Amino acid sequence: MNAFVMPANPRPVSDRTVPAPVLGWALIGREEEELVLEVLRRKALFRYYGPDPASPPPMVSTLERELATMIGTRFALGVTSGSAALEVALGALGVGPGDEVILPAWSWVSCFTAIVRVGGKPVLAEVDRSLCLAPGEITRLRTARTKAALVVHFQGVAADLDALVAEARQAGIALLEDCAESPGASYRGRRVGSFGDIAIFSFQQQKTITSGEGGAVVTNDPRLYERAVRMHDLGQYRDFHARQKPAAEPAFCGSQFRMAELTGAVALAQLRKVDAVRAHCRRLSLRLRAQLADLPGLQARHIPDPEGESGFETYYWVASTEQRDVYRARLKDAKIPCEQMTGTYAQYRRAYVETGLAHAPGATPFPVGGVWPAQGYRAEDFPRTEDLIHRFIVIPVGVWHREDDMDTIAAVIRRTHDELNPK
Ligand SMILES: Cc1ncc(COP(=O)(O)O)c(C=O)c1O
Structure with missing residues (x-):
């Protein structure tokens, strides 16, 4: 396998802007x-x-x-x-x-x-x-x-x-x-x-x-x-x-x-580039997290094996959905991308679960007629998941990011934390 070395500066955008969190496609060459x-x-x-x-x-x-x-x-x-x-x-x-x-x-x-x-x-x-x-x-x-x-x-x-x-x-x-x-x-x-x-x-x-x-x-x-x-x-x-x-x-x-x-x-x-992408994102995410580690209002994502993760997205839980919205607003004001990179959903809120249908009536595994959504397919059946998915902030990191972007992001999060948790 040919070793790929990440270019010194793969980023084509202005130095003053925190870039979009792009991954492998940005290294196509x-x-x-x-x-x-x-x-x-x-x-x-x-x-x-x-x-x-x-x-x-x-x-x-x-x-x-x-x-x-x-x-x-x-x-x-x-x-x-x-x-x-x-x-x-x-x-x-x-x-x-x-x-x-x-x-x-x-x-x-x-x-x-x-x-x-x-x-x-x-x-x-x-x-x-x-x-x-x-x-x-x-x-x-x-x-x-x-x-x-x-x-x-x-x-x-x-x-x-x-x-x-x-x-x-x-x-x-x-x-x-x-x-x-x-x-x-x-x-x-x-x-x-x-x-x-x-x-x-x-x-x-x-x-x-x-x-x-x-x-x-x-x-x-x-x-x-x-x-x-x-x-x-x-x-x-x-x-x-x-x-x-x-x-x-x-x-x-x-x-x-x-x-x-x-x-x-x-x-x-x-x-052949996957390890270079991973090493870059992981290094930067660790830098970001180190700067936020002392903030009591942020609860970090549990990473079962921290040595093995990729660092594409850093998650923190905050006290409430309202606080999450304030963090997101401050990050957006500072033009810092804070959306998840991959669509992920509570399946029980998706239309195909709400209908319970497959392409033909006989093809659905769910009972036809009776009460639907049944138990196991409703939001109230997932209290742990529900508690987690409405109050996190996410910082995606990609190959265009650099060290100074992490410092900019950390400063905005720290400022917002201090605003929401006055001493
Ligand atoms: C966890 C997970 N599984 C499967 C898929 C499906 O991959 P594809 O979009 O290539 O069909 C995705 C894509 O978003 C995914 O995130």
């Missing part, structure tokens, strides 16, 4: 251009074959090899998006009608919808002060129908994996890690994505590294790998994969979520 041009010159845009049978297209396969090496799994599979990766992983695990999957109530849209798309029933769980699935929830919510738990490593921070892995093992269910927002993050020295039975990544534009759209599935389990390949390629299992793991599973009806070579080229160049 010569490395991406060269690989994309290579694909075009070969005229081989499809990952499995091109005009020259003697020279198979290399981009997606190289991305898979380098991703598996980085994460520390036996297998990786490129797919069309993180949402597709979730459906592929759930399909590989055999989740279908009658099966339940536990997931954090505070998560991205497709964490919920992918489960419904494969016919399973999403079961919402509380998050804790890490903003990831709370330990204890798998045990509390597990039933005889539970097939898997979906753990989201929310914005660069690994969830409390010691506890969650132990609970899933104890419950006898599979663990699916959603690393869409945390590529490169680690937990106790191991990369996220290598702890569960299977894991997914996203390369959408807003993510740490990007190919516009794109995603990947990783696993150590040969059976899950074969099933994931079949799920993403219309049930087929081509020679390329059979050379890595001989076919042993029956064919079944899959979807078509194959990654294209152009996507693979950009994702590969970006993958």
Whole structure:
């Protein structure tokens, strides 16, 4: 793998403005251009074959090899998006009608919808002060129908994996890690994505590294790998994969979520930059947090393994929603971005949960008729999550930020803290 060195000053904006918190796309340059041009010159845009049978297209396969090496799994599979990766992983695990999957109530849209798309029933769980699935929830919510738990490593921070892995093992269910927002993050020295039975990544534009759209599935389990390949390629299992793991599973009806070579080229160049992005953001976030550590009115996010986090977003809880609004207003007045980088929602407030519908009446896992939203799908069923999600402030950090931006942001937060907590 080629080492990428962060440019001394990747920032194109005015020195006096705290920049937007941009990530991988802002580092698109010569490395991406060269690989994309290579694909075009070969005229081989499809990952499995091109005009020259003697020279198979290399981009997606190289991305898979380098991703598996980085994460520390036996297998990786490129797919069309993180949402597709979730459906592929759930399909590989055999989740279908009658099966339940536990997931954090505070998560991205497709964490919920992918489960419904494969016919399973999403079961919402509380998050804790890490903003990831709370330990204890798998045990509390597990039933005889539970097939898997979906753990989201929310914005660069690994969830409390010691506890969650132990609970899933104890419950006898599979663990699916959603690393869409945390590529490169680690937990106790191991990369996220290598702890569960299977894991997914996203390369959408807003993510740490990007190919516009794109995603990947990783696993150590040969059976899950074969099933994931079949799920993403219309049930087929081509020679390329059979050379890595001989076919042993029956064919079944899959979807078509194959990654294209152009996507693979950009994702590969970006993958080689992920650690540089992470190191930059982490260094700056630590500087910001050090300057705010003595303020009693700010409660920091719990980070189960502080050594392994990425530092893309720093969270503080303040006393009330009203105080949060004052902090946000002061930050905005100072032209400091203070929005979350990735949309994350309380699933029970989304329209698809409020209706409980799937694409056809018979496809919803929820009872048709009767009271809806039922218990487990209403805001009042999630007191811990509700207490957390309306009173935090967030400081996103990206590759255009520098040390002096952290000092500017810290000064505004400190001033606001003193205004709200007079001595
Ligand atoms: C936690 C999480 N999972 C899955 C996805 C889906 O990824 P994509 O947008 O590539 O479909 C996202 C994207 O926002 C995400 O944040």
